[in-house]
Amino acid sequence: MTGYRLGAGSDIDQEQRVHFRFNGKSYQGFQGDTLASALLASGVQVFGRSFKRHRPRGVFAAGVEEPGALVQVGVGARTTPNVRASRLPIHEGLEACTTSHWPSLNLDLARTFDVFSSLIPAGFYNKTFIWPSWQFYEYFVRHTAGFGHAPRAPDPDRYAERTIDVDTLVCGGGATGLAAALEQGASGASVLIAEQDSRFGGSLLSSPMQIVDQPSEQWLTDLLDRIDKSPNIEALTHTSVSGIYDHNLALLVSHAIAGRARETLLSVRAEKIIIAAGAIEQPLVFEHNDRPGIMLLSAMQSYLHRFGIVAGKKIVLAGNNDLLYKAASDFAHSGVSVEAIVDSRCEPSAPYKHLGLTVHHGCQVVASKGGKSLQGVTVTHLNGGDLATKSFDIACDALGISGGMAPTVHLACHAKTPLAYDQSIAAFVPVVTGGGIEVIGAAAGNFDLDASLELIASGQMRTPVATYSRGIGDRFARAGNTSKQWVDLLYDVTIADLDLAIRENYSSVEHMKRYTTNGMSVDQGKTSNLNALSHLAEATERTISEVGTTTYRPPYTPVTLGALVGERSGRFYAPVRELPMHKQHLALGASMELYGDWVRPSTYLKAGEDEASAVNREALAVRQGVGICDGSALGKIEVRGPDAAEFLNFIYLNQVPSLKAGRCRYGLMLNEQGIIFDDGVFCRLGKDEFLVSTTSAHATHVYQWMEEWLQCELVNMDVTLMNATESWANVTLAGPNARALLGRFESDIDLSNEAFPFMAIRTGQLEGVPVRILRVSFSGELGFEVYVPSAYGASLWSEALARGADLGLTPYGVETMMVLRIEKGFLHVGSDTDGQTVPRDVGMGGIAARKQADFIGKRSLSLPNNVREDRLELIGVEPIDPRGELIAGAHLTARGEQRSQGYVTSACFSPTLNRPIGLALLEGGRGRLDEEIDSFDCGIRRRLRVRSPVFFDPEGARLHG
Amino acid sequence: MFQIECPYCGARDEREFHFGGEGHLVRPGESVDDESWAQYLYFRDNPKGVHFEQWCHRFGCGTWFNIARDTVTHEILRVYPITDSRPERKSA
Structure with missing residues (x-):
């Protein structure tokens, strides 16, 4: 005790x-x-x-x-x-x-x-865990290493986020920060002060003094009172500035803001950021300087004044500067006597003579004594810098050490402020160059508070003032066992470790840091970096400026992941889009899955069904009767204007101007590298009016892409784009009975094959509701995509289900849609194409070759790599054994060969053909129909046959029926 | 995170914007040789200093515009319409 x-x-x-x-x-x-x-x-x-x-x-x-x-x-x-x-x-x-x-x-x-x-x-x-492998040792190392453990359950707390724009942000609510905030606020500017501590006052709380002829407690109370009365100054305690980023953005983590949040992340954009972050006392380095009972002098003062605690019964203070005497005076004031002061400087400090202290001038503590707790120190006389032999012990149970204050430069460095080493304080100071950053007070190396306050009052914050009037001495005891002289207390880095790193040529400061792990732990070297690089400089006979510092990066103090995540977890992690008929799908028992950012039905499971049997049932129902599918997620981009046709002609690989009003055409979009980027149907509603249908996952992207081309390249075209994806619901009817079902709705649109052929679009009304009907198909069956305004989607869906029951109407989901389109060999961009697929690879090279006008990616199609004979081409594959397996993603090789010649892009069980089928990209595939090849997946070879990609109804009779 | 002055909406956080890469690229005609086309597709300036680039206020007005930005200090020296020609480096 x-x-x-x-x-x-x-x-x-x-x-x-x-x-x-x-x-x-x-x-x-x-x-x-x-x-x-x-x-x-x-x-x-x-x-x-x-x-x-x-x-x-x-x-x-x-x-x-x-x-x-x-x-x-x-x-x-x-x-x-x-x-x-x-x-x-x-x-x-x-x-x-x-x-x-x-x-x-x-x-x-x-x-x-x-x-x-x-x-x-x-x-x-680095040297030890090499053989046989790091993984061999990892378990044991992880078990013994590390600090603490992460919670195993999800975080039950909430975290909030606030964005604030202010004229001035003051980082640090000590004397200079508060004074600067008042000065800035005087003109009416908005000011935010962030103080990480629980109270304002900074070092004054730990070490009270006289300021402008009054006790600092009184001065501070007055100042806070004035701040409190300034409506334009917001002052937050418990709020840490974790980093300063580009264009004067600061991230703050606050525990002070009332509400339900455990922590609040503040993004503060400020015209001016004033860094008043103070300074951190640096330790002394001597043998066994890590023993409990040894404490920074500033900490001893803090515990005394703020918490009424005396660190020990017998206190010794050791250091290299005048802070020792201020502390001793504070202790004396509280009735606590100090056994002795050990000052490494030779000159006695006159102003403290009256305290009657035992002061050992020109002496250093070279070792501490004791076991788990401190029992004494060994002190040695310095003689002109060399160690003399004369040493003695002082018994004590608490040792306060001070190697001088080092400005807290971290935030200034985040803001890319260069540092300069100041010999007079043996520490780095920021060299402010403007750009809306100011550094004041102790953070600027100005430890004379009166002088700092005067500068602030005169509006000249920037001039640093050298401080220790009687200088600063050495921090290092150059004697004893260097493997017992700690530099980094947390990661156990000693002088011997630094020396070893230097011997092994890790003498760049960044290398030394990583090799020894000095300054890499939770505290990020706030009390170890300066001593480490001072030693490095001396040992390598360089100046400290030459050695430089490691890079200071955010965060200044650890930030919880919760604070950074804020509300964006669980169902708020990313926005999810629901279809207009979402509730209807749920009522039908659909299994909903995320496709892109849309939640869509994958299948509609009936009692006793698994997914595979549900898909089979749904697919057969479409082929034999009629199916209904929610296609609302398909992208719908309206393109209007006198140049609409010319614009789309540039966007699409396909011919656009020749398309007649009321007709649709399937098209591919390429990127400028000639790679297939999206596909879909485009419809001409009128001379200057088009509707572009995009893939569901890509709608937003395609719309943004078209905007980019329009605004940045085709600047003279008179075209307006609108992404109407969410404005329209799409009820897709597919199957031989589709026309019969649609005919049961009152409409002004003639549905007959003659009046409304395949690849046509009609607009009109359906049961009095505006409607656009596309006769297109992704299933290979007679199909109608019925578009009504989104608000009518649910009622159209429910009506169709009611009116189609006797026709065998069956709702089908995305998984069934995939089976239907694989049976037909319809391309699914992103599955059957990859980042190298050009039109010729999917059999659309002829269209590109015939088109005269320029379009995106056209020139790239004739680059040598895009015309190679051995390119991967889209073909169909099926296992030779109809009961065999086909795995999407499996590599393809020639029979018995090793080299991959492509891969299976899509695979499914076809209920129509009663066997597995798939699509694949295969080297020179179109010339290899009926060839037997191997698939290779997870060590298993399977025999496949190359086929045409169209497995079902190759003539397309059903589409046109 | 930058603060970017959208020509229509004023100063907003970078998260509202989309970076569109180097500006003032000239799209060559179809008749250029492979080498020139590849230069257009794949080769970009990477200066230490002033960089001319395109941004879009995607989560705002949707407008594309040019900026001149110092890649060392990240200072945005100028914001100007997408159709303007590239400023002289001195005046940027």
């Missing part, structure tokens, strides 16, 4: 006790405590284990930079891994546990990794 609660803290309410559990044990804290503060107050020292060596880890920081105390929070579907205890507010009933230990926190058997640590140096994975 080391840490204890001294008394009041500005964050906590000692009137309200909060009970929670950590690693199965019950604890209590106060309202306002974080998990870290509540456990520290209870004397808990070990919070977790490090990643590789499983060494005990205590609380090291008080903010987002925490590299040690990572916990798993909550149970069941809400469990969250890798939460920093220093950022987790406790609440009644909270359950948390350590993320990486086995079997228990205090007896971690995996700790043996530490004993054999010399066997797992940097690059260990």
